Every structure is written in structure tokens, then in C-alpha cells.
Amino acid sequence: MAKKEAPTAKELKEQLFLQKKNAYSRMSDAEIKKCDKFCEGYKQFLDAAKTEREATVFIEREAEAKGFVPFDKNKTYKAGDKVYYVNREKSVILAIIGKEPIENGVNLVAAHIDSPRLDMKQNPLYEKDEIGYFKTHYYGGIKKYQWPTVPLSLHGVIVKADGTKITVTVGEDDSDPVFCVSDLLPHLASAQYKRPSNELIRGEELNIIIGSRPFKDDDASERVKLNLMMILNEKYGITEGDFLSAELEAVPAFKARDIGFDRSLVGGYGQDDRVCAYTELMAVLNAKSVKKTAVAILTDKEETGSDGNTGLRSAYLKYFIADLAATFGVRGREVLSNSRCLSADVNAAYDPTFPDVFEKNNACVLNGGVCVTKYTGSRGKSGTSDASAEFVGEVRRLLDSKGVIWQTGELGKVDIGGGGTVAAYIANLNVDTIDVGVPVMSMHAPFEITAKTDVYAAFKAFEAFINS
Numbered sequence: 001m002a003k004k005e006a007p008t009a010k011e012l013k014e015q016l017f018l019q020k021k022n023a024y025s026r027m028s029d030a031e032i033k034k035c036d037k038f039c040e041g042y043k044q045f046l047d048a049a050k051t052e053r054e055a056t057v058f059i060e061r062e063a064e065a066k067g068f069v070p071f072d073k074n075k076t077y078k079a080g081d082k083v084y085y086v087n088r089e090k091s092v093i094l095a096i097i098g099k100e101p102i103e104n105g106v107n108l109v110a111a112h113i114d115s116p117r118l119d120m121k122q123n124p125l126y127e128k129d130e131i132g133y134f135k136t137h138y139y140g141g142i143k144k145y146q147w148p149t150v151p152l153s154l155h156g157v158i159v160k161a162d163g164t165k166i167t168v169t170v171g172e173d174d175s176d177p178v179f180c181v182s183d184l185l186p187h188l189a190s191a192q193y194k195r196p197s198n199e200l201i202r203g204e205e206l207n208i209i210i211g212s213r214p215f216k217d218d219d220a221s222e223r224v225k226l227n228l229m230m231i232l233n234e235k236y237g238i239t240e241g242d243f244l245s246a247e248l249e250a251v252p253a254f255k256a257r258d259i260g261f262d263r264s265l266v267g268g269y270g271q272d273d274r275v276c277a278y279t280e281l282m283a284v285l286n287a288k289s290v291k292k293t294a295v296a297i298l299t300d301k302e303e304t305g306s307d308g309n310t311g312l313r314s315a316y317l318k319y320f321i322a323d324l325a326a327t328f329g330v331r332g333r334e335v336l337s338n339s340r341c342l343s344a345d346v347n348a349a350y351d352p353t354f355p356d357v358f359e360k361n362n363a364c365v366l367n368g369g370v371c372v373t374k375y376t377g378s379r380g381k382s383g384t385s386d387a388s389a390e391f392v393g394e395v396r397r398l399l400d401s402k403g404v405i406w407q408t409g410e411l412g413k414v415d416i417g418g419g420g421t422v423a424a425y426i427a428n429l430n431v432d433t434i435d436v437g438v439p440v441m442s443m444h445a446p447f448e449i450t451a452k453t454d455v456y457a458a459f460k461a462f463e464a465f466i467n468s
């Protein structure tokens with residue numbers, strides 16, 4: 001009998017070490033094609049849904065086309081029924097009733113549909129030295145210097161004195177005008193360069209240029225403002241006071257594009273977290289029938305800390321689950337206590353140009369697959385829900401069993417910074433929760449980067465979870 005050869009170091013390493021492989025080494029040509037195709041729809045979503053309100057409209061329309069109907073707490077539901085609930089035109093919950101009793105818990109997937117941007121102040125319109133402006137107050141964590149000299153579009157609603165509401169979208173159609181914030185020319189920037197970098201552009205300097213043509217009357221003052229107000233009055237029937245009850249948001253006006261000669265990456269505004277919103281939405285809309293009731297949350301206000309009645313620190317999710325449970329004669333808390341959640345939010349992709357802030361063994365990378373983040377927070381894990389080993393194990397087995405390409409990640413080196421997601425607020429409802437999302441490079445910049453393989457892997461992960 002031949003003596004059994006001792007394994008080589010290479011064989012032993014393959015057996016014993018964690019294998020980290022680029023998604024392209026793990027996918028067939030046919031699968032790579034699927035990633036590319038999936039991202040065509042994704043880019044359309046990015047262009048059509050640049051704000052939480054537009055995302056809500058998009059989601060509602062797509063859900064209705066797939067047979068979802070408004071949730072009615074006085075109705076009874078059976079397996080396969082599909083319902084949705086819209087919270088104040090800024091958040092949506094979709095649910096597919098499962099075959100198992102609802103007291104066994106539901107599978108929640110939660111992404112957010114708000115992104116960092118420039119909001120108009122309540123009294124935004126002014127003229128300075130014969131240029132017309134809107135005053136802004138930035139929303140979410142932005143590097144302010146990134147926002148000047150970027151073409152901006154304007155989105156939102158204006159509620160007039162009589163209560164009628166107008167929807168505004170200017171700057172998305174190729175024939176529309178756009179807007180922008182100015183910056184100093186380098187020739188005159190020597191004093192600006194000496195400012196601390198977080199003040200290179202200050203909050204009160206994020207003023208959006210909206211016009212320069214004066215009203216024809218040489219004796220009047222504020223003629224540019226007057227001409228602009230006349231145009232706005234003609235187009236929308238508004239007066240200056242109507243801005244007081246408006247929500248107008250400026251976002252980059254450009255469209256999502258492929259990046260690279262190989263077209264392997266997606267560049268676009270608001271991929272945090274619309275990349276998870278879209279992948280989650282597609283997973284739910286494609287689901288045929290589910291064992292456990294599936295609940296997809298697409299929420300607002302994550303970028304400002306999840307407060308407010310459309311954010312996940314509010315009770316709207318808890319109330320929805322309670323109302324849904326009640327249609328089966330079950331208490332909401334029993335459902336929540338047996339539920340599991342993938343908090344679908346992005347993580348910071350390792351950036352080879354800025355390696356110092358990452359701890360490479362625990363950073364997610366582009367083309368490494370969907371990222372599973374056990375904990376977020378800052379300093380000593382402050383503000384994290386920190387998923388249990390048991391739940392991580394469960395998710396790990398699920399993703400492996402379905403052939404989902406995945407990796408893990410942590411938001412930068414310890415004590416370098418940090419951040420949070422909605423995971424903690426859902427976990428606080430006694431739900432097993434973990435962050436699962438797409439690595440993003442240049443996060444919170446006007447033009448963010450994702451990899452097509454990771455986007456598709458996120459879709460596969462949410463699909464596997466919803467159907468488990």
C-alpha cells in the first residue's frame with residue numbers, strides 16, 4: 001500500500017486559511033453578464049429616484065405593477081398576498097405574506113432612500129451684487145468642498161398658502177437649466193488654502209446660483225430677485241412666502257454612468273444607500289412565494305440620524321408590524337421578537353489611494369462581493385447593535401448555501417472614525433439584525449463608486465434571505 005503523501009503547505013493553506021477571492025475569479029462568464037445586465041436597471045433607478053420622495057414614487061409604482069396593494073389593517077391576509085404602506089411620501093414598507101404563521105417572525109430587509117445633499121433653507125431666495133441665489137443647509141455628512149462647481153438639479157415640493165402642493169424637478173431633463181455653487185479661482189485662493197480643510201468651503205458658502213438677469217427697471221432694487229420670482233410665479237404660481245412651506249433639495253444633476261474601459265464599475269449620486277434600496281426592492285418584487293413573511297423597509301432620514309417620523313427611530317415600523325400581526329390575531333411584539341433583519345446599507349470600500357485609514361484584513365473591497373458587517377459604531381463600538389456570533393453564523397450558512405459571493409468589512413481602522421446604520425434601531429426592537437450591503441468608494445461624494453459584481457451579489461443575498 002502506497003504511503004499517503006503529506007499535504008503541501010499550499011494544500012494546507014487552502015484547507016485552513018480564509019480564502020479571499022475576487023468575484024471575477026468566482027463567477028462564470030454568464031454570471032458576469034447577469035451582473036452587467038442587472039446594473040442597467042440599477043442605473044435607471046439612480047437617475048429616476050434621486051430623492052426619498054422620488055424613490056417612494058418609483059417603489060410604489062413598481063410594487064403596484066407586481067400586484068402589491070395598499071395595506072389595510074381591517075382586512076385579513078393569506079399566504080402570497082402582497083401589501084405596501086407609504087409613510088408620508090418618504091418611506092415605504094412592502095410585505096409579502098408567508099406560508100408560515102406570522103408569529104414565527106418575519107424576514108426584514110431595511111435600506112434607506114435619503115442621501116446627502118443640499119437642502120434649501122426656509123427663506124432661501126436672495127440677491128447679492130446682482131446675482132440671484134438660494135441659501136442652503138446641507139443634509140447629512142458631506143465634505144463641503146466637493147459640492148461647488150458641480151451641476152445641480154432641484155427636486156422637491158412646495159406647499160402653497162392655500163394648501164395645494166406642487167412637485168418640482170428642474171435640471172434632470174437635458175433641456176432643463178441646472179444650478180451650481182461657485183468656488184474661488186486658484187489664482188486668488190491663497191487665503192482659502194490656509195483654511196482648515198473642513199472649512200475650505202463653509203456651510204454658509206454653499207449658495208446656489210439661480211440667475212442673473214434683472215427685471216427691466218433701472219430705478220428698482222433687487223431686480224434679479226424680482227425677475228426670478230416672476231419666472232417662478234409664472235411657472236408654479238408661487239410667491240416668496242411659499243418657500244416657507246417647501247422641501248427643495250439640490251442634488252448632482254448628472255446621470256449614473258459606467259466607470260472604466262471595462263465598464264466594471266458604476267458611478268453615480270446617492271448610491272449610499274439606493275444601491276441597497278434597489279437590490280432589496282428587486283429581491284422582493286421578484287419573490288414568488290415566501291416561507292416567512294417578507295418585509296422590505298425603504299426608509300428616510302438615515303443620513304441625519306434616523307430621527308423624525310419617517311426615520312427608523314420612529315415607531316412607524318413597529319406600528320406597521322403590530323397592525324399586520326393584528327390581522328392574524330397576533331401581538332406585534334411576538335412577531336418582532338422572532339424576526340430577523342438584514343440592515344441593507346453600504347460600507348466603505350478599501351481605497352488603494354488612501355490605504356492608511358483601512359485595516360486591510362477587515363476592510364471590504366470592490367469586487368469582493370456583498371459585505372457583511374457584524375458591527376458598526378465608533379470608538380469602543382459605541383452605537384452599534386453588534387450581531388451575535390449565532391446570527392452571523394446563520395447568515396453565513398445561508399449565503400454560502402446559495403452561492404452568494406460575500407465578504408466582511410469594518411468601517412475603517414479602530415478610532416479613525418466610524419459610523420452607524422439603521423441596524424441598531426431595528427435590533428432595539430428585539431430583532432436579530434446585521435448589516436449587509438455593497439462596498440462604496442467615495443461614499444457621500446456627489447459621484448460615488450460601486451462594483452457591478454457587488455451590486456448583483458447584494459441582490460442575490462437579499463433574494464436568498466427573503467426566500468429563507
Ligand code: MN
Binds near residue numbers: 273
Ligand atoms: Mn447608508
Ligand code: MN
Binds near residue numbers: 303
Ligand atoms: Mn450614508
